[in-house]
Amino acid sequence: MGLKDKTILVCLIVALFSGCNIKEEIEQPPNVLFIIADDLADRLACYGDLVAVTPNLDKLADKGVLFANNFCQYPTCGPSRASLFSGLYPFESGYTSNAGNTFNEMLPGVVTLPRLFRENGYFTARVGKIFHMGIPAGIGKAGTDDTLAWNVAINNTGWDAVQQNWEKATSVGNTAGPGVRVRYSSPEINDPEMADGQGLKNAIQLLKENNPNKTGKPFFLAYGIYRPHPPMIVPKKHWDAIDISTYKIPVIPENDRDDIPEINWHLKAPGFNFISEEHGRNYAHAYYAAIHFVDELVGELLHELEKEGLAENTIIVFCGDQGFMLGEHGHWHKSSMFEEACRVPLIIFDPRQKEKGKKCSNLTGLIDIYPTLCELAGIEPPHKLSGLSLNPQLNDVEILGKRYEFTMGSPRGYGIRTSKYRYTEWRKDKINADFSMLYDLENDANEFNSLVENPDYLDVISDLKEKLDVAIVK
Template identity: 35%
Template structure:
C-alpha cells in the first residue's frame, strides 16, 4: 500500500483506531488532516479520509490557500542553476515558502486550532476521541511573518558534514535528492530552512492553544494526549531535503504520550517504538478491544517504567522508481544502538550505523569485518519484519 491508496479497497472491514473508540461509546471527531491529503490542493476537503471512522468532521480552509500565487518555490534542474519562482503552482512536493501577511487565526492551522478549542468548550455527555491534524510544517512552508522573525536568516545553521560524505552512501539512498541540496546555494538553503523552522513554530503555537483550552476546561485531568508526526524531515543532512529517506532525520518521528494516570510523568525513554504501536497502546490504556489484525505492541509497560527492558525494533521502508524505471526498495531496521539498511536486499548497497558513536550516520560500517556479526543479526531481524 501507499499513501494514495484507499485502504478500504484492500481491507474493507478493518476497524480503525477511531472506530474502536466509536464502538466503545466515545464521541469521535476529526479536525484537519489525519488521513492522506494532497497538500495544498486538497486543503478544505476530505482528502482520502475514511468516513466510517468519524461522527463529525471539520475541514477548515485558510488564507494560505488564497495566497498561493504569492508563494516562492525552487526551480531545480539536473545541471542549471537553481532559482526561485513565484506562483508556480507546484508546491506540495517542492521546497516552497511564504512569510505571510495577517494573523495566525487566518491561516488554515489557526482555524483548525480554533475549531478544536470550540469543541473542547462544549458540554460532553460522552468521553471523546478528538483527532486534530495540522498541515504545517508540510510544504509549502507558510506562516505569518512574525514566525520568520524568530529565525534570522543569517543565524540559521546548516549541517556541517565531513568532505565526501555523500560518496560513502549507496546511490539509491540519495534518490529523493539526487542532486545535492537540489543545487541550492547556501543562502537559498538558509531561506528554505528558515521557512521550515518558522512554519514548525507556527504549528507548535496552534497546538499550544489546544492544550491551553484542554487545561482551562479541566479536561487535562482525565484526557490522554498524544503528539506525533507521520515522518521526520531532512533539512540538508547528507545533501537531502524533505522526507522519504532512510536516515535518522527522515525516519524518526516525534512521539509524546501524556497520560494523567501514569506514575512517572515527563520522563524520556531510550526504548524503540513504532507508529503502529499507538493503536494497541490506546486500546490498552482505555480498556478497549482493537481489531484482531492490528500490528504493533502496547507501550503501556514503557509508560509505567521508561527504563524497563524492551527488546523491540522499528522498521521503515521506502520505494523509488515506477513501472517505467527500475525500482529501488530500501528497508531499514532501527534498534536502540544500530540502524541497518538494505537496498534491493543489498544488491544496491547496504548500510550500518552505530548510533552510540555516530548519531549523524556518517560512517557506514556495513563492510567492516569487525561488525560482521552485527550485520548478520540485523539482516535476520530485517528479514523477519515488523514485530
C-alpha cells in the same frame, strides 16, 4: 458490548447491592486528544534542539512522557499514517504509497484506531490531515480518509491553501509539485486566516460542543496540523520568533554520497539537493517558524481543554508523521532512510500515569500508539496490532521495551534500527537485496560512513538481516 456499556453494567450491579448513587459510580472513560503535525521532525526544544522555540510542547513534555527515540514506520505521509492508524507495519499491510482511495477501500479488513473508538461508544471527530492528503492541493478535501472512522470530519482550509497565495512564495527548483519543493514565505497575515488556524477554531468548537460533561459521551478528537509540511508558509510573527543564527547548516564530507545507494534519494529534483546557503538558511528558518506556529496552536487547544474542565480525564498524544532533513547529506526534504527523516517526536500524557516530565529512551514507533490507546481506554484490539503498548513506560520509563524498530522506505527499502545501528536494505523481492547501508550511530551519529563493505561487520549485518527476514518474510 462496548466499554461504556460494560462500565455502566458493572456500576448498576454495584449500585444494586450498595445502594450508591449510580451517577457518581459510573467511571468516565478517558477522552483522547490526538494531535499530529505534518512532516514534524523531533526538532523541538524538549528534544534538545537549540533553535526551536516550543514552550507549549515543552510544557506538555513536562507533565507527560517524552519518547526520545521514536520512529515513523515509513518516512512519507500516507504510508506512515496508514501504519499508525492500522497498527500494522507497511510491509504487513502493503500500504506503501501516498496514492490511493479512501483508507477503508484500500484496507477493508482493517479497523483503524479512530474507527475502533467510534465503535466503542466514543464520539470521534477529525479536523484537518489525519489520513493522507496532498499539501497544499488536498487541503480542504478529505483525501484518503477512513470514512468509517468519524462522527464528524472537518476539511479546514485557509489563506495558505489558495494557489495564488502559495504561488507567491519563494521557490527553489522547478521539477516537482508545490508540496514537495523547497518553497517558503512569511506573509503578514494572522494565524486564524491560515488553514491550521481555521482548524484550531474548529477543534475548539468541537471540544465545547462535545464536552462529555454535557453529552455523557467520551470523545476521540484528532487535530491534524498541515505545517511544517511545505510549502512552508508561516505568518511573519512566527518567523520573527526564531533566531536562525544559531542554526548551523550541516557540514558534509566531500565523498559523503559515494557510499549512499542512489535509490535512497527518491526525489532527485535539483530543488532538494545542495541548495544555496541563503535558501538553506531561509528554509530552515521557515521550518522552525512553522514549528513555532504548531507549538502555539497546540498551546491554545490545550488551554481550551483545561478551560472546559477536561484536563483531568483526557489522554493527550502529540506526534509527527515523519522527519525532515535540513541539509543533512545535502538534502532538504524527507523520505530518505536516514535518522533525520525517520525520527519523529512522540509525547503522551495520561492523567493517571505515574511518570511526569520524564524521557523514555527506549526504541519506540508510531505503531505503538494504537495498542497504547487501546490499553489506556480499556478497549480490546480488533485484530493483530504489531506495536507494543507504552503504558508500562508511562508509569516507569526505565522498563525496557523493544530491542529494535522497523522503518520501511521508499521505494522497497527495509530499515531496522537498534540502539547502536541503522541498517537498510533495498530488496528486489521479499528476500534478495540489491542495495544496503549500515551505520554505527554510536560512533558515526551523522551516518557518514556506511559499513556494508567492511568485513568486520559481517556478523552484525547477518544478525540484522535475519531480524528483517523474520519480520518481512514470515
